Amino acid sequence: MGVDSPWSLIGSYRKYFKCSREEVLWGMSWINFLMDLATIPSSESDSKKEDEDQVVSPEDEEKELRELLSK
Numbered sequence: 001m002g003v004d005s006p007w008s009l010i011g012s013y014r015k016y017f018k019c020s021r022e023e024v025l026w027g028m029s030w031i032n033f034l035m036d037l038a039t040i041p042s043s044e045s046d047s048k049k050e051d052e053d054q055v056v057s058p059e060d061e062e063k064e065l066r067e068l069l070s071k
Contacts, residue, residue, distance in 0.1 A: 009037060016040045
């Protein structure tokens with residue numbers, strides 16, 4: 001099962017909010033479950049943050065695009 005499978009989401013919810021599977025499955029609506037799930041903070045790896053912080057000039061973007069299109 002993938003990270004975004006329903007069982008994975010339910011497991012994450014249970015771990016964060018410390019509740020039973022029955023409480024998640026039968027004690028709340030799916031939309032409330034998803035809204036609560038969205039409030040759980042996520043951790044990103046440092047390499048992802050570094051990639052986001054990197055500034056790329058328009059010239060470099062153009063060069064990269066031309067290389068991709070020429071393949």
